[in-house]
Amino acid sequence: METKTLVLGVIGSDVHAVGNKILEIAFREAGFNVVNLGVLVSQKEFVEAALETNADAIMVSSLYGHAEIDVRGLRDLLIEAGIGDILMYIGGYLVVGSQEWSEVEEKFKKLGFDRVYPPSTLPQDVIPTLRADLGL
Amino acid sequence: METKTLVLGVIGSDVHAVGNKILEIAFREAGFNVVNLGVLVSQKEFVEAALETNADAIMVSSLYGHAEIDVRGLRDLLIEAGIGDILMYIGGYLVVGSQEWSEVEEKFKKLGFDRVYPPSTLPQDVIPTLRADLGL
Amino acid sequence: MSIQINHHKLDWQEMADERHEVLAAWVTGQDVDLEEAIAYHRAMPSKLNFAHTLTKAKQAGRTLAQPRAGVAELGAHIELLQYLQNEGEADLLPTTIDSYTRQNRYEEAERGLEESVREGRSLLNGFPAVNHGVDNCRLLVESLSIPVQVRHGTPDARLLAEITLAAGFTAFEGGGISYNIPYAKRVPLEKSIRDWQYVDRLTGYYQEQGITINREPFGPLTGTLVAPCISHSVAVIEAVLAAKQGVKSITLGYGQCGNINQDVAALQTLPLLAEEYLRAEGLEDVEITTVFHQWMGGFPNDEARAFGVIALGGVAAALGKATKVIVKTTHEALGIPTKEANAQGIRATKQVLRMLQDQVYPENPVLAQEREIIMQETRLILDRTLELGDGDWALGAVRAFAAGVIDVPFAPSSFNAGRTMPARDNEGAVRFLSWGNLPFNKEIQDFHRAKLEERGKAENRTPSFQMVIDDIYAIGQGRLIGRPR
Amino acid sequence: MSIQINHHKLDWQEMADERHEVLAAWVTGQDVDLEEAIAYHRAMPSKLNFAHTLTKAKQAGRTLAQPRAGVAELGAHIELLQYLQNEGEADLLPTTIDSYTRQNRYEEAERGLEESVREGRSLLNGFPAVNHGVDNCRLLVESLSIPVQVRHGTPDARLLAEITLAAGFTAFEGGGISYNIPYAKRVPLEKSIRDWQYVDRLTGYYQEQGITINREPFGPLTGTLVAPCISHSVAVIEAVLAAKQGVKSITLGYGQCGNINQDVAALQTLPLLAEEYLRAEGLEDVEITTVFHQWMGGFPNDEARAFGVIALGGVAAALGKATKVIVKTTHEALGIPTKEANAQGIRATKQVLRMLQDQVYPENPVLAQEREIIMQETRLILDRTLELGDGDWALGAVRAFAAGVIDVPFAPSSFNAGRTMPARDNEGAVRFLSWGNLPFNKEIQDFHRAKLEERGKAENRTPSFQMVIDDIYAIGQGRLIGRPR
């Protein structure tokens, strides 16, 4: 079976490292090739890593509430880099405070994400969908 | 100075005794002559005690939520007994559950009470008003 | 009062006339058919049996959570209990009975029920089970997947017991002392004890047919500054009285006083004392479990503060390894809680219970001393009680109350001496400012005196009734000890 | 990295150029006038002084409650803090700084602030104090009647300190290790320690002028299964480093682990260890107080359950006699809390604190053993650290992290070895499944091994990383220990 490559990271000035480590382990155990950029990852680093590793998907985390500001333009950078149609997920505490989830989801879909996950997400909630989206 | 007499009691099938004991002590310390009927007091007992002691006011407690049912007709009994204009207060948890206070107050004023007090009432919140109402 | 009572087992045959009379007191009584009821119980799954669930928890060292709840109308009551089961994650359920039923005023209950149906809100403060009758109660029992208990405060609960046990309830709260002294004014103890012997004998009859019904004396009594020795004495007497009638599953209760050491010590000593006195009567095959009541006195109005009180109750229950805890709600000081508030109280409590379930409150000298005090005080009271009864616990109880040898603070009953005055010591444990006629020896008297002097010194005032009043309001005002400000 | 650091006091005169540079990093820096600031502090009432309030609490044996809170816009932030002061009844206030400021990205903070003003809601997760500048911050300080502290997570907080101290803040959280290892990825410890020596030296300068500013290393680190010996080691090193720069009021922190004995033992040992190592450096006139952080890891979504976690934190803080407790909210797992939720967290906590304030957690052998373990482990780490630093704590800290002698679990920093693996034992205390290079002796190693084997046996599985993952999710899922189901 084909091994798909995921680029993983926590965007912006965000240092929440625990969920990131757990996702890395879980995706690896699920058979993915995981490139974990860790915390404090810039948009540029995401794009470069995806290019370099010929990644199949980008998994963005944001826990600290600034995602809205941090992800703006990321999809455009990917398009510029020629990998505009790469699968991209985001998860975590995406806004400051709590907002209606459907609004949050819509907002981040507009910002270029294929799927948007709330903070209570467990790895096993994502992996089946991810497999399906990657045609596995 | 004149000593006014208060008839005190917890009406109906209600056995909450602690507030009643505290009110007795507080009213006595404030210089009133207190006739405390205790808990489980019927309407008839209130009327009889008021007549016998030539009371100046009746202080009804109800904590357990059935006051609405228990006090109906008490004012009429007092009128029948010829002491229809006696001052009458009620206090405690007057309805089952919590309802808008202004509604509760209005309901019990209609039922013949001159003043209506919520459960968080402390003796010192009542005594000045009582003095004034009794012309002391 | 001419009733002659003693603690011996009632003769089931001789009770026939009395049962007939009891069942005739309200129309629903005629639906009670004991043999059919026993068959009904036999067919019930064991997960619905209260005693069975308690035994499992006791063996696992776990504390179960049980709310209080009851509304007038059947459908609404079922909905309420299902909510507490599913959303509240309760381990055990209650059916709290309304206050008219508690006073055997079934007509007033009927009126309250009718009005409640008409107005679409409960005008009763509980579920009038007698008025609903056997079949309706069975609908309730069958709609739940965990055991359910009758909780009330009824001096004469004979009819209520007949109906609810026949309906498949597997646990029944109350006792001849604990449901009289705090809940009545003029009911003689001879009468209430005898009426509860009826309930216990009925329970014993079920037991003889292999159906275990759990019985639970009401531990907290007036809920207000009741020192452990008082509630423990009542609990042990009611345990002995119940066991004499053939009851085999007994849960003994204690209401949180607020000092963690005292609360843990109280929970640890309660089954020890009960087993000691049961053994002395040759009653060895009774399973004793414990119930801890979260703070039973006045609560803070503020819901956040109330959560603090509730959680602290959960802490003491878990550290004291109570078999179950009766949960309060954040609406306690506001009125009968909504089902949401009730479920929240359970969930907050369960979080605390689970986080502490594997932790052990370490043995230590302060705890040991507290245990020792409770054991000594309770034994002094109980031994004097038995002496007064010439070896009979039922007689002894009546005479002990008359003599003030047992004396419940703030109780409304005229058969309670009301000569003790409890107050908190400088660490918040409940002690005696006056012990009235409690048969304390000099050592114990000195202990209480010293403890309250210590507090007096810290507060720069002489211990007096003002301390008691301050203590009654304290928790509602956000503190444990009513210090002068 | 070419920075040469040591633990000696910085020369104030020699710092002039550096200060100039720091103040030039953002336009608001130019408003800092130290002499004027000192006069401003002198004129402030003592009730606004953080250190003063802590001293009083420590003397009275009371635990104070402090929330976390910060929004972007000044007016809204003032309103928030006033609400927490008046409705929340906070004893101490915070100003939580946003994450851009923490990374010295003042331009992004400016943009976030502007957008927040435009949208009428905070797009920043805190208050960008640098962007607001001295005068605006003073408006804040002056609008409050209790002391306020800067709380953040900034590896290089020099400008933030200059501005907020000049503005009348009297307490400043953070330290060269505790605000680097959990909060940064590529900042060398030499740099952050040096930058925090600047902050401490600045604080020391205020102190020389008679103005006491409280300093507080960040105790909980990553907030996730951090055993006491790790956070205590960092706390003691930062205390020594701060005291060397002339800081006289230091609050040392510890984040709740969840086992009451371990938590109480941690709170009891923290000041003992700090005073021991300060004394060894001849730093005797430093006042050490303690801060307990309610559970810093993942929280339950459900608010009622969260109240349970919060209250249990209050219990440990009170029993451990922490000088203050940092309060969580029921929105912890939902997002930044509303002011109402924040106030509720404080009130629930204060109810618990007050009900326990006069109670003493009794001395006992389990607690004594827990203390002994923490003392031994921490001393092993600290003594090895000092050895690695050839007697210099700053150098020692850098080398200890490089060697994994101090090793914070789950830390994002590349200067942290990341070789330890913590897990709960069978009673929920945090132990080590792997201790990496922590300089534990055989006795301690055996202790941890035995503790985890005991849990493994109870769960019928071999201790492994799955236990760690289970433990991380456990509290959020309603339990302390991540047992298999």
Ligand code: B12
């Ligand atoms: C531990 C913690 C910290 C630690 C982090 C240590 C570290 N370096 O890792 C410390 C104390 C340092 C910290 C700091 C801060 N924190 Co913090 N922190 C937490 C906390 C309590 C737990 C996070 C955690 O580890 N959870 C456990 C892991 C396993 O879960 P997770 O991180 O949520 O990840 C899971 C899911 O989210 C999901 N997921 C995550 N990413 C992705 C991506 C994809 C594609 C998918 C499919 C799924 C997915 O899967 C993961 C695994 O199950 C949370 C609140 C909570 N959850 O209870 C707050 C929280 C995240 N923090 C918050 C904030 C604001 C901060 C601070 C700004 C300020 C502060 N309060 O002090 C700073 C920010 C520092 C910075 N620059 O980033 C807020 C965010 C608020 C918001 N967005 O509205 C929270 C929610 C707390 C709160 N309610 O205020 N924090």
Ligand code: B12
């Ligand atoms: C202790 C207590 C009990 C004890 C009573 C022991 C005893 N015999 O005294 C026990 C455990 C036996 C008990 C039983 C019941 N209780 Co109860 N009890 C309480 C509790 C916790 C405290 C009451 C108390 O002593 N407060 C301290 C005293 C000093 O305050 P107080 O009684 O409120 O009195 C003050 C004021 O109300 C005011 N006041 C009172 N009367 C008057 C009159 C006048 C004229 C004025 C001016 C002022 C005034 O001044 C008093 C002094 O400050 C309250 C809840 C709470 N407050 O936290 C529930 C509460 C009163 N009980 C309640 C209920 C429903 C019951 C039960 C029906 C069922 C049950 N839950 O088990 C039974 C009823 C039995 C019966 N037939 O009456 C409900 C009432 C609900 C409602 N009305 O909506 C409450 C509010 C609890 C709840 N939230 O469910 N209870």
